[in-house]
Amino acid sequence: MPTYTPPLRDMQFVLHEVLDVTAALQAMPAHAEIDADTVNAVLEEGGKFAAGVIQPLNAPGDAEGCTLDKATHTVHAPQGFKEAYAQYVAGGWPALSCDPAYGGQGLPVTLNQCLYEMLNSANQAWTMYPGLTHGAYECLHAHGTPEQQALYLPKLTSGHWTGTMCLTEPHCGTDLGLLRSKAEPLADGSYRITGQKIFISAGDHELAENIIHLVLARLPDAPAGSKGISLFVVPKFLVHADGSLGARNAIVCTGLEHKMGIHGNATCQMALDGALGTLVGEPNKGLAAMFVMMNAARLGVGMQSLGLTEVAYQNAVAYAKDRLQMRSLTGAKAADKPADPIIVHPDVRKMLLTARAYAEGGRALAVYTALQLDHELSHPDEDVRRAAADEVALLTPIVKAFLTDNAWLATSHCLQVYGGHGYIREWGMEQFVRDARINMIYEGTNTIQSLDLLGRKVLGDGGKKLKAFGRKVAAFVEDEGVDEAMQEFVNPLADLGDKVTKLSTELGFKGMGNADEVGAAAVDYLRVCGHLVFAYFFARMAKVALAKQADPATAGDPFYTAKLxxxxxxxxxxxxxxxxxxxxARAGSASLMALDEALF
Structure with a gap:
């Protein structure tokens, strides 16, 4: 069975030594009291919960899966999930970064994201229950009416109620403009909502007292397409004005999806038959409101894949150090044994180092992005908030797509390290691979993320957001370019920065003549930008490690040797x-579009 050790030392390195998060956070009135000891203590306790409580449930939960009682439309999560969730709520973890006005602890998003990395390493399927709840909280916090906020946010903050996002329909996935669910207004200002939703993660379960569904539907006079979508809050159990629960609402699970992975999370087919709900935000503006939850979910999916990359790496390393197979090509390394451990072989090391690099680079990017989100939400300077919002918008599709692509590669490599044993369930590696594959699909496929990055975030504003990030890279290159020890990191970073600038300009001109050029290049382009961001953070991490090696007090620390x-x-x-x-990317769309579809 796989094991998991929270990577606290590397988290602390990124947080304190590379990004100096406490100084950054203390510039925000909401976080002025935070210090490194608080950050470290929270992460240590969160790591204990992840490794000690939910990680042991991961493999059994995958084997058991969820079950549906069709007579009552009630979903049962795997054994132990409900008890673990109760312990999570009792520990105050759902409230970590929530607004104190609704019972939250008001800690930074940065800290919450680190917690979620560990939870996802330990048990992605379980973590989706509270993870989606936090997204629902954020959506209602941003767009709910005062009455909705007072009614729902305290219970979502405490975790006593959970949340979902009900978007997808059988005929309608990414193109939400096609959705058919209807909302009929009632005299009291509420609505009766009817329709079918599918692929609803955590759509029904018994972990919490109530489930708050955020549902997209159309009003009777709504315009066609995405401009005619409204957002509604639809509770599983109706909620009285005093917060007490009433009758079961007419939204039920009619079936569970039989999935390749994340078996411990209930992925539901949901039917609404005149379910009562209330409007969130303005009529026909629901997609904009839902994007708060969708963007939070995209960052969350990146954390899912970062977590899987880390736990797969840890277990593959342990196996590679223990498994004996053949001799090293350069002579026996374990002469007292009948064969050498496979970690001596170059290609095994390449697979392990690929997973390690994608975990460490992903962690730096994820923590940095979360810190920018804290700036966007809490910094007193409006210009800083605006710049941070632009950077979060630019980096969100990269976090989602690049980290999930990398996790698919990394978990596959780690399974390969096990050889035939990787294919066997008891080792746990095949579950990591199966769970990682969904992350490239949901919350907007990685192609959608790529089109968002190139089409909207780069070309859509004339490269403004990309140029702002590029100035940070250029400033770092200029500052470190005179340091001989940094040349091996700075030179390729500078070179790639120039190439991204030229490629962006070239694709912009091509796209003006033929939009398919953007579609043909987008996936490659996002991956190039992902490497630019990783190169920037690896160069920054290398700078710190070099300085620590030069300091007599830390010169012998193997952590910095490994980082370099x-x-x-x-x-x-x-x-x-x-x-x-x-x-x-430069090859264009001609070879993709030339073949007549009848010949496929």
């Missing part, structure tokens, strides 16, 4: 992928 080795591997073996990606 991982950074060097990244620049030598992973960053060169950008050359072929750029060439592919």
């Amino acid at each position: 080795a991982t950074a060097r591997f990244y620049f030598a073996k992973l960053l060169p992928e950008t050359a072929s990606l750029i060439r592919s």
Whole structure:
């Protein structure tokens, strides 16, 4: 069975030594009292919960899955999930970064994201129950009426109620403009909502007293397409004005999806038959309101994949150190044993280092993005908030798509390290691979993320957001370019920055003549930008590690030796992928669109 150890040392390195988060957070009145000891203590306790409570439920929960009682439309989560959730609520974890006005602890988003990395490493399927709840909280916090906020937010904050997002319909996935669910207004200002939803994660269960569904539907006079979508809050059990629960609402689970992975999370087919709900935000403006939850979910999915990358790496390393197979090509390394451990073989090391680099680079990007989100939400300077919002918008599709693509590669590599044993359930690796695959699909496929990055976030504003991030990269390159020890990191970073600028301009001109050029290049382009961001953070991490090695007090710390080795591997073996990606992006759409569809 797999094991998990929270990577607290690397988290602390990114938080305190690379990003100096406490100084950044203390500039915000909401977080002025936070210090490194508080951050470390919260993460240590969160790690204990992840590793000690929910990780042991991961493999059994995957084997058991969820079950539906069709007579009562009640879903039962795997054994132990409900008890673990009760312990999570009792510990105050759902409230960690929520607004104190609704019972939250008011801690930074940055800290909450680190917690979620550990939870996802331990048990992604379980973590989706509270994870989606936090997204529902954020949506109602941003767009709910005062009455809705007073009624729902305290219970969502405490975790006594959970939340979902009900978007997808059988005929309608990403293109939500096609949805058919209807909302009929009632005299009292509420609505009766009727329709079918599918792929609703955590759509029904018994972990919490109530489930608050955020549902997209159309009003009777709504315009066609995405401009005619409204958002409604539809509770599983109706809620009285005093917060007490009433009758069961007419929204039920009619079936469970039989999935490749995340078996411990209830992915439901939901039927609404005149379910009572209230409007969130303005009529026909529901998609904009729902995007608060969708963007939170996209960052959350990135954390899911970061968590899987880390736990797969940990277990593959342990196996590679223990498994004996053949001799090293350069002579026996364990002469007292009949064969050498497989970690001596170059390709095994390449697979392990790929997973390690994608975990460490992903962690730096994820924590940095969360810190920018804290700036956007809490910094007193409006210009800082605006710049941070732009950067979060630019980085969100990269966090979602690049980290999930990398997790698919990393978990597959880690399974490969096990050889035939990787294919066997008891080792746990095949579950990581299965769970990782969904993350590239839901909350907007990675192609959608790529089109969002290139079409909206880069070309849509004339490159403003990309240029702002590029100025940070350029400033770092200029500052470190005179340091001989940093040349191996700074030079390829500067080179890739120039290439991204040229590629962006070229694709912009091509796209003006033929929009298919943008569609043909977008996936390659996002991956190139992902490597630019990773290269920037690996260079920053290398700078810190070099300084620590030069300091007599920390010169012998193996952590910094390993960090530099991982950074060097990244620049030598992973960053060169950008050359072929750029060439592919420049190849255009002609070869993709030339074949008549009848000949496929």
